[in-house]
Amino acid sequence: MTVKRNFFVIINPVSGNGHGKRVWQKIQPKLNLYYNITFCFTSHQNHEIDITHEALKNGHKHFIIIGGDGTLNNFINGVFSQQNIDTKSITFGIIPIGTGNDWVKTHGISKNINKALDIIINNKTNTQDVGCINYLNKNIQNKYFINLAGIGFDGLVVNIVNKNRTFGKLTYILGAVKGLFKYHFFETRISLNSEVITSKACFMIQIGICKYTGSGMQLTHLANPKDGLFDITIATSFYKWDIIKNIFKLFNGKIVKLKHVKTFKTKRLVIETSNKNTYFQADGEQIYSGKIEAFILPNAIQFYS
Numbered sequence: 001m002t003v004k005r006n007f008f009v010i011i012n013p014v015s016g017n018g019h020g021k022r023v024w025q026k027i028q029p030k031l032n033l034y035y036n037i038t039f040c041f042t043s044h045q046n047h048e049i050d051i052t053h054e055a056l057k058n059g060h061k062h063f064i065i066i067g068g069d070g071t072l073n074n075f076i077n078g079v080f081s082q083q084n085i086d087t088k089s090i091t092f093g094i095i096p097i098g099t100g101n102d103w104v105k106t107h108g109i110s111k112n113i114n115k116a117l118d119i120i121i122n123n124k125t126n127t128q129d130v131g132c133i134n135y136l137n138k139n140i141q142n143k144y145f146i147n148l149a150g151i152g153f154d155g156l157v158v159n160i161v162n163k164n165r166t167f168g169k170l171t172y173i174l175g176a177v178k179g180l181f182k183y184h185f186f187e188t189r190i191s192l193n194s195e196v197i198t199s200k201a202c203f204m205i206q207i208g209i210c211k212y213t214g215s216g217m218q219l220t221h222l223a224n225p226k227d228g229l230f231d232i233t234i235a236t237s238f239y240k241w242d243i244i245k246n247i248f249k250l251f252n253g254k255i256v257k258l259k260h261v262k263t264f265k266t267k268r269l270v271i272e273t274s275n276k277n278t279y280f281q282a283d284g285e286q287i288y289s290g291k292i293e294a295f296i297l298p299n300a301i302q303f304y305s
């Protein structure tokens with residue numbers, strides 16, 4: 001008789017408009033056939049971090065996340081904010097039930113619950129880079145991300161979307177439309193690859209590991225999650241009309257070809273922004289603003305895909 005492996009399941013019951021509980025009831029019997037399961041529902045925002053710490057302390061190394069990009073991001077932050085367990089020995093799979101589910105798009109992980117579950121059961125693992133944000137002028141814990149971090153317009157959209165996610169797939173589009181009436185340019189100074197880039201009218205900075213954000217937009221469409229490098233996109237002087245005119249280019253990746261958009265590859269950068277009301281986001285979760293250093297941890301996570 002083969003010994004069943006232990007898996008720890010984290011379920012966000014409010015993710016993607018509250019389907020978590022139902023999805024869990026549906027897949028629990030199948031999971032029990034293959035694994036010894038311990039599970040925990042999140043009860044408040046960022047609870048995933050404490051749950052992950054506790055599970056790792058209790059010897060768990062294999063995880064299944066039932067949630068969206070935010071739930072996954074909090075799990076990753078739980079993994080990297082502890083020192084007891086070697087992060088490279090940890091594996092995770094995802095059942096994507098969120099609103100945007102952008103990270104899974106890069107890796108071709110199905111949004112069909114049964115197919116996503118089969119990917120975990122097939123036991124084939126992959127690795128990718130992890131981004132780390134270090135606050136240089138504030139005493140705030142590092143923030144980790146596995147998809148994209150952004151400053152400016154997309155940070156504002158995340159701020160809007162996090163207040164109301166009741167519109168399903170349209171949530172991010174409606175957030176972007178609302179953002180059009182609220183955004184402002186910010187002043188920035190970016191140091192990367194021995195170069196300094198300055199702008200008095202920056203619209204958005206993207207720090208990409210993967211390709212998709214905001215429910216399918218491609219702002220770093222050449223990103224390779226395994227090359228040890230960030231894909232940086234910097235858009236300046238983008239006025240309302242420029243956004244409306246180029247809306248389709250946001251989704252097909254051609255946005256990076258416009259004259260106000262510059263792209264770079266780097267493994268480290270430092271960003272300073274002037275305006276206190278400039279929003280920052282990581283994997284669709286709003287994070288603190290400030291002077292930041294972002295650097296990459298090459299192939300630092302192992303997941304089922």
Ligand SMILES: Nc1ncnc2c1ncn2[C@@H]1O[C@H](COP(=O)(O)OP(=O)(O)OP(=O)(O)O)[C@@H](O)[C@H]1O
Pocket residue numbers: 012013014015016017042043044045046047048067068069070071072074097098099100101102165283284285
């Ligand atoms: N019980 C809870 N009550 C309120 N918020 C919670 C709870 N559990 C987790 N959260 C928070 O919900 C947030 C959003 O979760 P998640 O991103 O997975 O779903 P989503 O926003 O619908 O999907 P996506 O990010 O893919 O668009 C996360 O910040 C998470 O910490």
